[in-house]
Amino acid sequence: MILDVDIYHRQGGFSLEVRFQSDGKLTALYGPSGSGKTTIVNAIGGLVQPDHARIVVQGRELVDTKTNIVVPKHKRRIGYVFQEGRLFPHLNVRHNLLFGRWFTPSGERKASFDHVVDLLGITHLLDRRPSTLSGGEKQRVAIGRALLADPQLLLMDEPLASLDEARKSEIYPYIERLRDEGGVPIVLVSHSVAEIARLATSVVVLSEGKVVASGPAAEVLRHTNYFAQSGLTEAGALIEAQVSGHNAAYDLTVLQARAGALSVPRLPHPIGTILRVRLRARDIILSLAPPHGLSALNVLPAFISSIGDAEGASMDVQLDCGGDPVVARVTRKSVEELGLKPGLPVHAIIKSIAFDPEALGVAGQENI
């Protein structure tokens, strides 16, 4: 187990009472403002001393208040990346990166400088000062600095929150590589369902200091009711699909998933690339009969596997599309009128807009 967390902590009028485990390479903590995400991260990192807790990282007990174990912050081997990079302005990138190393005992220095610099694409920036870097470049250097300290866990507290959408998209591939090739598990605090759908392998959903759901990303994201506020419209299924061809005449790329073939606006990825595709529940319509005369390109045959509880006017209908789990958010009225029930064969019509570039990420092996 990478992470085993059990915390009870009161601060002011807020009480945090959380218990979760994660074996994911990238565990996302998701929840509205004030739900306790930063407090958890700070308790793991040693910046907050919880009232009662047991925190185990990679089998190493960092805190157990029952037996009075509290490993001091500087001995926890936890890397931190904050929202703003917090680089030293008077040091160039190379010296900022090397700064992280000084605190690691020389016998435990494993991360190779060249590998980290290459992984994050910052080789050409080594002689520059932080003031000359873009926001995204600064964050990549901050991540590199944390990695070079050879942490057992990397905590990232909304590392992209201060960046605009273009800069975020620029940095996602590096976080994906870090997740897949960096060898250090990551805990990422995020407000954005789109971001966690792209990056996370495990998700912990928090609300008012409690865990609402936790588990593999694909499983948690399929339940739209966990994302009751801003995230509701972003939740849905995560499936893996392989680029199987490009259609130059129509500017389309064809992806092959277990669920079937999916056409999306042309992508730059070569044939064979495995992508993580997000099918938002709100972008899926159900039909009993195979549709005709429809502009949507993607229609997948499916069976209803279960129907969730009603949430106001809507319900989540969980589908089995050739082995791929897909979810459609439909009105209660439609569920009744169409007679939807488990076992019924249906056709899932996917509006092409669901395949925006943000919904596609390169999938590492076994990440879904």
Ligand SMILES: Nc1ncnc2c1ncn2[C@@H]1O[C@H](COP(=O)(O)OP(=O)(O)OP(=O)(O)O)[C@@H](O)[C@H]1O
């Ligand atoms: N030092 C403190 N003293 C008292 N209350 C605090 C303290 N630090 C945080 N809190 C309260 O604890 C609660 C959880 O805060 P926390 O920062 O963990 O939430 P969060 O989910 O990370 O929020 P955000 O997404 O806004 O960063 C909030 O109600 C906050 O006001």
